[in-house]
Amino acid sequence: MGQELMLLALAEARAMRDGVVLDVDSGNAPAYHIYQKLGFCVTFQVDYFRAPVCAG
16 A cells, blocks of 8 residues: 555656655665665665663
8 A cells, every 4th residue: 555655646746846855764664665666766875873861
């Protein structure tokens, strides 16, 4: 269903613009896979780091 929704959104966006840009969390494997399958490719990547914060 996610792919079908993206195809509809892409058709609308392409009717108004030359290209489409999106952001996705690379840890979100299902979304990442759908976007790659639809022809999107990585052009820029930002890595985020996390550290635990202890109360006290």
